[in-house]
Amino acid sequence: MSAPVAIDPAKCKGCSKCVRECPFGAMRMNGRIAEVDGAACRACSACVKACPFGAISEAKARRWGAADLSAYSGVWVFAEQSGGKIREVSYELLAKGRELADSRGCRLGAVLLGSGLPPEAAQSLVAHGADEVYVADDPALAEFETNAYADAVAQLIAKYRPEAVLAGATAIGRSFLPKVAVRSGAGLTADCTALEMAAPAGGGAKILHQTRPAFGGNIMATIFTPDHRPQMATVRPRVFRAAPPDASRTGKIVAEALAALSPAFKTVKRKASGENVDIAAAEILVVGGRGLKKAENFALLEKLAAKLGGTVAASRAAVDAGWIPASRQVGQTGKTVAPRLYLSFGVSGAIQHLAGMRGSDFVVAVNSDPNAPIFQAADVAVTGDLFAVAPALLKALDERMA
Amino acid sequence: MHVIVCIKQVPDSTNVRINPETNTLMREGVESILNPFDEYALEEGLRLRDAGARLSVVSMGPPQAAAILREALARGADAAYLLSDRAFAGADTLATGYAISCAIRKIDPSPDLVLFGKQAIDGDTAQVGPGVAEMLGIPLLAYIRELSAGEDGSFTATVSTDDGEETVEGKFPAVMTVLKEAHAPRFAPLAGAMAARRAKVTVWSAADVGADPARCGLNGSPTKVVRIFPPPSKGGALRVDAREDADAAAAEILRLVKEKGILPQ
Numbered sequence: 001m002s003a004p005v006a007i008d009p010a011k012c013k014g015c016s017k018c019v020r021e022c023p024f025g026a027m028r029m030n031g032r033i034a035e036v037d038g039a040a041c042r043a044c045s046a047c048v049k050a051c052p053f054g055a056i057s058e059a060k061a062r063r064w065g066a067a068d069l070s071a072y073s074g075v076w077v078f079a080e081q082s083g084g085k086i087r088e089v090s091y092e093l094l095a096k097g098r099e100l101a102d103s104r105g106c107r108l109g110a111v112l113l114g115s116g117l118p119p120e121a122a123q124s125l126v127a128h129g130a131d132e133v134y135v136a137d138d139p140a141l142a143e144f145e146t147n148a149y150a151d152a153v154a155q156l157i158a159k160y161r162p163e164a165v166l167a168g169a170t171a172i173g174r175s176f177l178p179k180v181a182v183r184s185g186a187g188l189t190a191d192c193t194a195l196e197m198a199a200p201a202g203g204g205a206k207i208l209h210q211t212r213p214a215f216g217g218n219i220m221a222t223i224f225t226p227d228h229r230p231q232m233a234t235v236r237p238r239v240f241r242a243a244p245p246d247a248s249r250t251g252k253i254v255a256e257a258l259a260a261l262s263p264a265f266k267t268v269k270r271k272a273s274g275e276n277v278d279i280a281a282a283e284i285l286v287v288g289g290r291g292l293k294k295a296e297n298f299a300l301l302e303k304l305a306a307k308l309g310g311t312v313a314a315s316r317a318a319v320d321a322g323w324i325p326a327s328r329q330v331g332q333t334g335k336t337v338a339p340r341l342y343l344s345f346g347v348s349g350a351i352q353h354l355a356g357m358r359g360s361d362f363v364v365a366v367n368s369d370p371n372a373p374i375f376q377a378a379d380v381a382v383t384g385d386l387f388a389v390a391p392a393l394l395k396a397l398d399e400r401m402a
Numbered sequence: 403m404h405v406i407v408c409i410k411q412v413p414d415s416t417n418v419r420i421n422p423e424t425n426t427l428m429r430e431g432v433e434s435i436l437n438p439f440d441e442y443a444l445e446e447g448l449r450l451r452d453a454g455a456r457l458s459v460v461s462m463g464p465p466q467a468a469a470i471l472r473e474a475l476a477r478g479a480d481a482a483y484l485l486s487d488r489a490f491a492g493a494d495t496l497a498t499g500y501a502i503s504c505a506i507r508k509i510d511p512s513p514d515l516v517l518f519g520k521q522a523i524d525g526d527t528a529q530v531g532p533g534v535a536e537m538l539g540i541p542l543l544a545y546i547r548e549l550s551a552g553e554d555g556s557f558t559a560t561v562s563t564d565d566g567e568e569t570v571e572g573k574f575p576a577v578m579t580v581l582k583e584a585h586a587p588r589f590a591p592l593a594g595a596m597a598a599r600r601a602k603v604t605v606w607s608a609a610d611v612g613a614d615p616a617r618c619g620l621n622g623s624p625t626k627v628v629r630i631f632p633p634p635s636k637g638g639a640l641r642v643d644a645r646e647d648a649d650a651a652a653a654e655i656l657r658l659v660k661e662k663g664i665l666p667q
Contacts, residue, residue, distance in 0.1 A: 201628075272566040278564050361664075389651060
């Protein structure tokens with residue numbers, strides 16, 4: 001990693017004022033010329049201001065200015081893995097990335113970080129559309145640690161200069177990619193629901209148009225990054241569809257050796273709690289609200305979810321009542337979900353709830369109130385008693401399977 | 403120990419709409435609130451203050467954003483700073499993070515802990531906290547639900563991940579983002595609320611914090627909004643009445659779901 005400040009030896013007079021002014025002890029004299037300890041420097045620019053001779057400047061990497069657009073080419077996807085297994089969202093992004101790269105006439109790269117990765121992990125990224133897979137296999141990357149991962153991806157971006165970088169809007173993608181964007185001086189758009197390569201209104205080369213919801217889903221915005229590179233975006237799981245793998249595809253797998261990576265913090269315990277099921281990744285959600293009346297009634301939804309191969313989620317009202325853990329909450333202060341089927345029972349549909357489920361493909365809502373707001377966001381609005389409809393559905397599913 | 407909590411005033415987003423005539427945001431009459439996620443970051447800061455830390459709060463926004471800083475003072479914060487300057491207007495997450503990192507450096511070049519809420523409910527990006535960490539060169543720990551600080555500058559935290567939770571150990575300094583699974587926010591004591599009305603909120607311009615104008619606001623933002631538009635509407639649901647015959651309704655629901663190809667035919 002380059003130091004955040006640069007010293008011009010021609011201008012430095014060896015007064016050592018910067019050494020005295022630095023709050024972090026990052027400046028020292030090397031003979032009569034000041035030098036900076038890149039590891040200790042916090043880029044506070046106290047030295048830049050202190051230098052009477054203008055010999056110290058913030059290094060370019062710490063600034064962001066218009067990039068030389070012609071120096072950047074290719075679309076990249078950050079491949080998220082856990083235990084050597086690629087997460088589905090990465091395949092979804094590769095399918096979209098393939099489309100973007102073809103539209104732009106450029107290559108599609110994937111970045112894979114980890115330690116002791118099985119060869120089939122990189123191979124599966126090729127099968128899902130990557131032309132190149134950059135693999136950094138490093139003990140420091142064995143487990144996800146925000147700071148080491150951000151450093152690794154920023155190093156690779158500096159080396160290869162992709163024009164666009166996509167990552168899943170997961171707990172991992174949303175925490176480390178903003179750091180990469182700062183390091184790269186890039187624009188980053190969170191939680192995109194649509195991506196397209198298109199020429200800007202004034203003409204010119206195609207650039208990435210990113211569409212995302214804001215203000216709790218009440219508004220959509222299309223955003224682009226005209227003068228900076230890379231153009232970066234996170235995308236929620238299930239927004240795009242993965243393509244089936246093609247084992248006959250060929251691609252280049254490039255082993256990368258990175259400059260020293262050091263995780264800042266140490267994970268000492270991991271708990272894969274059954275209660276922390278990721279409702280955001282579910283294909284089918286069976287969602288319960290206030291209308292369920294008590295915790296025990298969620299058992300009915302569990303049965304239905306099991307039959308449908310789905311997962312149970314809830315509205316805030318049900319979570320606040322203590323009927324179900326907060327990890328199951330859909331909505332603005334819970335999780336944003338985008339299942340293929342969203343089937344709700346007794347959810348009234350407060351706007352904060354709708355904000356978290358508008359991306360669902362097909363919404364079936366059951367509510368006793370024919371004017372429930374949830375019906376505005378539904379494809380099928382079922383007026384009736386959930387305690388009659390849910391058992392009837394269970395029965396119908398049983399008959400279908402018999 | 404010095405803790406700095408970054409908070410934001412946001413429109414109560416349930417009420418923000420687009421004017422269909424002009425395609426611009428209609429903010430009139432929309433109430434402004436302390437970003438709900440920042441409540442939890444502030445509470446974490448206050449708990450550390452209860453244990454002896456010094457607590458500063460900082461925000462960026464128009465002059466009326468001082469209201470949320472007064473609220474933080476009322477709850478017990480020691481000092482409050484508001485970045486307010488037309489030069490900051492229209493900032494994206496990178497330019498916002500830059501301005502806030504300049505303010506933090508001015509408050510304290512080496513804070514022990516900088517806290518953010520998980521995300522703000524207007525933009526929902528969750529990008530400013532991690533971005534500020536990178537700009538300050540202080541390590542980031544995202545999504546904490548529990549934090550305990552040791553005597554020797556060490557900490558133990560519980561963070562949520564997509565798969566479950568992790569216990570993480572480290573040493574300050576750190577930048578952390580706080581989940582709502584952390585401690586419930588407190589109310590300001592009455593005496594605190596009275597005192598906060600007279601308390602000083604320091605207001606800084608871009609020049610006051612030494613921010614480079616070329617990196618602030620709209621001009622300093624790499625991302626540009628090309629257009630805003632209302633979300634696509636579902637265009638009216640198909641109505642099924644299950645009040646008379648739940649079995650028939652259930653059969654109809656299954657038929658529609660199968661028709662969508664979601665369940666095998």
